[in-house]
Every structure is written in C-alpha cells, then in structure tokens.
Amino acid sequence: xxxxxxxxxxxxxxxxxxxxxxxxxxxxxxxxxxxxxxxxxxxxxxxxxxxxxxxxxxxxxxxxxxxxxxxxxxxxxxxxxxxxxxxxxxxxxxxxxxxxxxxxxxxxxxxxxxxxxxxxxxxxxxxxxxxxxxxxxxxxxxxxxxxxxxxxxxxxxxxxxxxxxxxxxxxxxxxxxxxxxxxxxxxxxxxxxxxxxxxxxxxxxxxxxxxxxxxxxxxxxxxxxxxxxxxxxxxxxxxxxxxxxxxxxxxxxxxxxxxxxxxxxxxxxxxxxxxxxxxxxxxxxxxxxxxxxxxxxxxxxxxxxxxxxxxxxxxxxxxxxxxxxxxxxxxxxxxxxxxxxxxxxxxxxxxxxxxxxxxxxxxxxxxxxxxxxxxxxxxx
Numbered sequence: 001x002x003x004x005x006x007x008x009x010x011x012x013x014x015x016x017x018x019x020x021x022x023x024x025x026x027x028x029x030x031x032x033x034x035x036x037x038x039x040x041x042x043x044x045x046x047x048x049x050x051x052x053x054x055x056x057x058x059x060x061x062x063x064x065x066x067x068x069x070x071x072x073x074x075x076x077x078x079x080x081x082x083x084x085x086x087x088x089x090x091x092x093x094x095x096x097x098x099x100x101x102x103x104x105x106x107x108x109x110x111x112x113x114x115x116x117x118x119x120x121x122x123x124x125x126x127x128x129x130x131x132x133x134x135x136x137x138x139x140x141x142x143x144x145x146x147x148x149x150x151x152x153x154x155x156x157x158x159x160x161x162x163x164x165x166x167x168x169x170x171x172x173x174x175x176x177x178x179x180x181x182x183x184x185x186x187x188x189x190x191x192x193x194x195x196x197x198x199x200x201x202x203x204x205x206x207x208x209x210x211x212x213x214x215x216x217x218x219x220x221x222x223x224x225x226x227x228x229x230x231x232x233x234x235x236x237x238x239x240x241x242x243x244x245x246x247x248x249x250x251x252x253x254x255x256x257x258x259x260x261x262x263x264x265x266x267x268x269x270x271x272x273x274x275x276x277x278x279x280x281x282x283x284x285x286x287x288x289x290x291x292x293x294x295x296x297x298x299x300x301x302x303x304x305x306x307x308x309x310x311x312x313x314x315x316x317x318x319x320x321x322x323x324x325x326x327x328x329x330x331x332x333x334x335x336x337x338x339x340x341x342x343x344x345x346x347x348x349x350x351x352x353x354x355x356x357x358x359x360x361x362x363x364x365x366x367x368x369x370x371x372x373x374x375x376x377x378x379x380x
Contacts, residue, residue: 061360061361061362062327062358062359062360062361063310063311063314063358063359063361064356064357064358065308065309065310065349065353065355065356065357065358065359066308066309066355066356067306067307067308067309067355068306068307068308068309068348069304069305069306070304070305070306070307070309070340070341070343070348071301071302071303071304072240072301072302072303072304072305072340072341073299073300073301073302073341074233074237074240074241074245074247074299074300074301074302075237075297075298075299075300076231076232076233076237076297076298077231077295077296077297077298078229078230078231078249078279078295078296078297078298079229079230079231079293079294079295079296080227080228080229080251080290080291080292080293080294080295080296081227081228081229081230081292081293082202082222082223082226082227082292083226083227083228083278084223084226085202085220085221085222085223086196086197086199086220086221086222086223087217087218087219087220087221088113088193088194088195088196088217088218088219088220088221089215089216089217089218090116090193090212090213090214090215090216090218091190091214091215092116092120092121092124092190092214093118093120093121093211093212093213093214094116094117094118094120094121094190094191094211094212095116095117095118095121095209095210095211095212096114096115096116096206096207096208096209096210096211096212096218097114097115097116097117097208097209098112098114098115098208099113099114099204099206099207099208099218100113100114101113101201101204101219102201102204103201103202103203103204104200104201105200105201106198106199106200106201106224107195107198107199107200107201107221108195108198109195109196109197109198110194110195111194111195112192112193112194113193113194113195113218113219114193114206114208114218115191115192115193116190116191116192116193116212117191118211121187121190121191124187124190125187125188125191128180128183128184128186128187129184131180131183131184132177132180132181132183132184134180135173135176135177135179135180136177136180138173138176138177139170139173139174139176139177141173142166142169142170142172142173142174143170143173145166145169145170146163146166146167146170149162149163149166150163193218195221196221197221197223197224198223198224199221199222199223199224200221200222200224200292201219201220201221201222202219202220202221202222202292203219203220204218204219204220205217205218205219205220206218206219222292225284227287227290227292228263228278228279228280228281229249229260229278229279229296229298230276230277230278230279231276231277231279231298232274232275232276232277233274233275233277234273234274234275237302238274238275240302240303241262241265241275241277241300242262242265243262243263243264243265244261244262245261245262245300245301245302246259246260246261246262246282246300246301247259247260247261247279247298247299247300247301248260248298248299249279249281249296249297249298250296250297250298250299251289251290251294251295251296252294252295252296252297255289258281258282258283258286258287258290259281259282259283259286260279260280260281260282260298261279261280261282262277262278262279262300263278263279263280264277264278265277279298307340307348307349307350308348308349308353308354308355309343309346309347309348309349310324310337310346310347310349310353310359311345311346311347311359311361312342312345312346312347313345313361313364314359314360314361314364315337315339315347315364316334316364316365316368318368321336322336322337322338322339323335323336323337323368324337324352324353324359324360324364325359325360325364325367325368326353326357326358326359327357327358327359327360328358332360332367334368335352335353335359336352337349337350337351337352337353338350338351338352
C-alpha cells in the first residue's frame with residue numbers, strides 16, 4: 001500500500017473543558033502586558049550589552065603614562081575682613097544730638113556724624129570763651145602801653161627798660177591770646193563729631209539724647225578700600241606658604257574670581273592648628289565688589305614640578321592604600337602608588353610609577369577585584 005498517497009485521517013475537534021471555555025478579557029489583557037514588558041526588558045538588555053561591547057571595542061584598555069608639568073594648587077576657604085576698624089569716640093562729656101547714621105551708611109571724610117551739647121558742654125564753652133575775651137583784652141592793653149611808652153621815650157619821659165618790659169608783656173599777651181583761641185577752637189571741635197575718613201558704618205553704639213562720657217564710643221567705621229581675605233592652611237600645604245604667592249579668590253555664590261597675593265603669613269600657629277594668611281587683591285580696583293564677611297575659595301599657585309599623570313579612573317582604593325594595575329608582558333599586576341593633585345580627568349602620581357609604563361585604564365577596579373567571588377561565601 002502506498003502510504004504517502006493515503007489521505008490524512010480527519011482531525012477530531014478538541015472538546016476538552018480547558019480549551020472549549022472562552023478566556024476572560026481581563027486575563028488576556030494582563031498576559032499581553034506582561035509579555036510586552038518582558039520583550040521590552042529583553043530589548044533593553046540586548047541594547048545595553050551591544051553598547052558596552054562597542055565601548056569596550058573602541059576604548060583603549062591600556063595607557064602609557066607620561067611626565068607632565070604640574071602646578072601644586074593650595075586650596076582653602078577664606079573670608080573677607082577689614083584690615084582695621086576706626087571708632088569715633090567722644091572726647092568730652094556731653095549730650096548727644098543730631099545722630100543721622102545707621103549701620104551700613106556710607107560717610108565721607110569730614111562728614112558730621114553727630115553733635116555734643118548739654119549743660120556741661122555749654123559750661124565748658126562759656127569758660128573757654130571768657131578766657132579768650134580776657135586774653136584779648138590783656139593783649140590790647142599791652143599794645144596801648146607799648147605805644148605810650150614809646151612816645152614818652154621820644155620825649156625822654158620814659159626809660160628804655162620800661163619800653164622793653166612793655167614789649168615783653170605785649171608778646172606774652174599775644175601768646176595767651178593764641179592759646180585761648182586754640183582752646184576755644186578745641187571746644188568747637190569737641191561739639192562736632194566727624195568721620196575721620198571715607199568709610200562704611202559697621203555699628204552705632206549710642207543714641208540721640210544719651211549723656212556721653214569722655215572716651216565713650218559713638219560709631220565704628222570700616223575705612224573704604226581696606227578689605228582683605230583671611231584664611232587658614234593646614235598640614236603639608238602650610239609649609240609651602242610664603243609672602244608673594246599668587247592665586248585666585250572665588251567668592252561664594254556669584255561674582256568673578258579676583259587675583260590675589262599673599263601679604264602676610266602668621267608666624268604663630270592658630271588655636272585650631274592652622275597657619276593664618278592674609279591676602280590682598282593684586283589690583284585694588286578689582287576688589288570693589290567684596291563684601292565684609294563674604295566667604296569664598298582660595299586657590300594659590302604653588303611650585304611647579306614634573307609628575308607622572310594617569311587617568312583618575314585607573315586609581316583603585318583598597319585597604320586604605322591606592323593602587324593601579326600595571327600592564328607588563330607577564331600580565332597585569334597591582335602596583336601601589338601615592339597620588340597627588342588632580343588636573344581635570346587625570347591625577348598626578350607622586351611615587352610608584354615611572355614614565356613609559358602602562359596602566360589599565362578601562363574597568364581597572366573590576367579587573368583588580370576579579371575572582372573575589374571565589375573567596376566569598378554567602379551567609380546561610
């Protein structure tokens with residue numbers, strides 16, 4: 001019998017209960033969503049694997065290190081401070097009036113800040129004025145006496161000694177007048193409290209109507225253009241500081257960086273263990289935007305040396321030490337290094353590498369720890 005030419009037997013319909021029952025629409029939708037999510041996740045994994053393979057194929061696994069000139073940057077945080085402040089004090093006792101300034105006011109040199117009055121100041125002014133009038137009257141009388149004696153000497157009615165004595169009295173009276181005038185001017189200056197220089201008012205220590213004692217502070221002024229930056233350096237950076245170092249001060253928030261130079265280095269270590277430095281702007285006009293109390297970052301340019309530079313991603317931190325994977329003909333092996341300052345995406349190596357050696361630059365951390373799973377037993 002020719003089996004190949006026989007017709008196929010009829011297929012019996014599947015009447016099982018599982019297939020004959022219609023599927024619920026909600027069940028079909030959930031299965032479709034799960035299937036679509038699974039397909040999407042699989043596509044993402046395939047795409048990520050393809051991109052990783054492409055990146056590994058294009059990235060250079062090893063880098064030949066070279067020596068480059070590296071300028072050591074000494075960084076710290078600093079604060080803008082006034083180099084000195086001026087306190088305007090009352091030189092005599094009196095009652096304060098006419099105070100018009102408040103903290104933050106800008107005053108000019110010689111500007112009147114307030115006035116001193118009251119009974120005690122008035123009594124002192126009257127006393128000095130009476131002394132001036134008395135000295136003036138004495139001078140006028142001495143001058144008339146000299147004139148009279150000179151006429152009498154011409155008529156031989158007076159002696160030369162009398163004329164000389166009258167002239168000496170006139171000179172003494174003139175000196176007394178000058179002294180009285182100075183004392184009177186002093187009282188007038190005591191009654192007016194003026195700004196000694198162009199400045200900004202930092203604090204006001206008195207109020208109108210207050211009875212001032214001699215030497216009591218009225219206001220505290222910050223002279224214009226007398227700001228600098230104070231900072232503290234620690235550790236090895238402190239030993240590299242010296243007057244004349246240049247760098248930049250970047251104010252926090254906004255504003256351009258200002259070129260600065262080290263003006264002073266404190267010989268004594270501060271209480272917190274740091275070395276205090278004072279920095280002035282290289283161009284005084286560039287610091288016009290500085291604000292008292294403003295913080296910022298200071299970067300000083302230290303000495304320039306030649307260091308071996310490696311990609312920062314080649315560094316591996318393990319057990320408190322830094323390592324790189326050194327590529328040799330015998331294979332990759334760990335090499336302990338001492339890193340220095342970083343420049344962009346590269347880091348200087350102080351010791352541990354020589355120019356011309358090759359280090360692993362791609363997945364160095366993973367290669368260093370390859371095989372760690374063989375030494376790791378998960379807990380029960």
